[in-house]
Amino acid sequence: MSRIAFTIVFLLATALFSTSALAAEPTVAEKSQMKQTVRDQLAAFQRDDGDAAYGLAAPGIQRMFPSPDIFLSMVRQAYPPIYRPRSVAYGDVTDSPIGFVQKVxxxxxxxxxWVALYRFEKQPDGSWKIAGCSxxxxxxxxI
Incomplete structure (x- = not known):
């Protein structure tokens, strides 16, 4: 490969990587929306409002748990710290190999x-839904 061709390939690859890295960082507004989504879901759990909590889950989660009652029952059994936390503090939203993650x-x-890692998926309407919690x-x- 000639020196000029190598330089062009190198510059294109660098530009592509830089653009990808910049695009991967969530905006302040997106971070705020993700944090609010978690707050809203935790508040829904406190009220035992399965419909509201379920509505904040991504389509993949809704397919796994096909009704708000089933979803709420799963959270009640598998995630007691999320279902009835004594206290909550919010960490950063970061990019990870599995997507954007809100640390709570x-x-x-x-x-x-506990540290809860909420993973998000951007929806076609621009909203962010919870795609999982570890x-x-x-x-x-x-705390």
């Missing part, structure tokens, strides 16, 4: 600290 620190009903036991006194 929760103390569960038993006082145990709980990791937090051994640090975070």
């Amino acid at each position: 620190y929760v103390a569960g009903p038993d006082g145990q600290n 709980l990791i036991r937090d051994t640090e006194p975070t």
Whole structure:
């Protein structure tokens, strides 16, 4: 490959990588929307409002749990720290290999600290829906 061709390929690859990296960072408005979506879902769980909580879940989650009642029952059983947190603190929204993730620190009903990693998917209408939540036991006194 000639030196000029190599330089052109290098510059194009650099520009493509830079554009991808910039496009991957969520805007301040998107971060705010994701945080509000988590807040709204946690508030819906507190009210036992399955319809509202379910409405904030991405289509893939809704396919896995085909009704608000089934979804709420799953959260009640599998995610007690999310269903009835004693306290909640919000961390950053970051890009990860699985997409944008909102970090949330929760103390569960038993006082145990957890880090909840909420994954998001952007919907065709521009909204962000929760596409999954992973709980990791937090051994640090975070709350």
